[in-house]
Amino acid sequence: MSDIEYIFNLGFLLIGALALLFFSVSKRARAGGRLRSMEAFQKLRRAIGLSVEEGKRLHVSLGNNSILGPNNASALVGLSTLERVAQISLIGDRPPVATSGDGSLAILSQDALQAAYRSNNALEQYDPDRGRQAGVTPFSYLAGIIPILPTEQVSTNLLVGYYGPEIALFCEAAERQGAFTLAASESLAAQAALYATAHEPLIGEELFAIPAYLQAGPVHQASLRSQDVLRWLVVFLLVAGAILKLAESVLGAPLL
């Protein structure tokens, strides 16, 4: 990597960190501007409420990727989501179940569930089996999570993690079971498959908005606003780069 790329990466990281700190501490920024209304999250809240009322279970899937891999951000978002969703739905007869395709994610999901039980002062009800590894390869993971739908009476699925297009088979199984599915993944292949099969698919960076929309804490909202700042910065840089490139080809000489 060249020096300019290092400087660019560092600068981008610093701007992100400063924006996060600013939006986290600034009362004005926190109070100003509500999140735009998204139908997917309204339906998710309704589905969680119905699950609790009907005594059905909520299933949170954290994907089949390792936490050490480069595509682990969605799993980290999934863990924050799991804790928040567990806090909301612990009052139901059937506590939520979390599945993953990686050992370290399974341990972290148990940890997140335990934290949710602790914050609700119901630690004695915590069952470590509710956070489990369902398989070790993408297809074995799929084979492990499909039977959970009928056997554990799941009525709402929240898929937040890294998948391949094979996740479409799970969405179809959920559809046949009459279970609601909200799904988000950072994998492009999975996003395309989920768009065709999930009830509510989230595309691109919408994945990172889940904890903020579930009111997991002000820092998640601050993070969303920081993402917007960075996105505008990228848009500006891309447009400026395109104009410079065009100008160079018109003038026939390098400008920078």
Added chain:
Amino acid sequence: MKMRSPVVAAVTIAVGLIVLLGYFLPSLLVQNLRALLINWGVSLAGVAALIGILNLLAVHWRKANDKGNRNFYSLLLLLAFSVTFAAGMWLTPADPGFQHVITSIQIPVETSLMALLAITLGYAGLRLLQRRKGIMGILFVIGAIVFILFSSGFLPVLQQLPLVGGVASLVNRLPVAGARGILLGVAIGSMMTGLRIFLGADRPYNG
């Protein structure tokens, strides 16, 4: 409500800082420290994988022994695991005969699932216009059909035609542009997720 331990957060931040500094600073000390921490992480992930498999077996053991609702498939899983584990220990995973038997079971099963996936996605594509009645649903279906046709092999023929060639190349580049746009958003989101954890503002771990 119990407060989360600040020590765990401090350790996380310190480790994150060292790994991040190792990315930007050429100092040998920081580089060595970064490599050491990453190696520890990899070793811990190996142990976690073992714990994950034990967790998988424990869950299926309980399902297989549930007298009220005994699960036959869990019993089958435990049996298959025991046989594979014993054979792997006896013959070693590098044994060609052992590998042949395992792949002869695994590949046909996964291929069948892939075939099922192709049919499922085709059917979902047909149903999509029913489910998503907006402009996005229509665009998605048109896009899928157009790019299936483009990738089916007649694009090079089109590209040789005088006026159509340019348009075909432009259309063929559209998915790349769209994918880059989505990936840029995902990259920014991933960076902010990392920063939240790095700054201790978000803790997807207990402690």
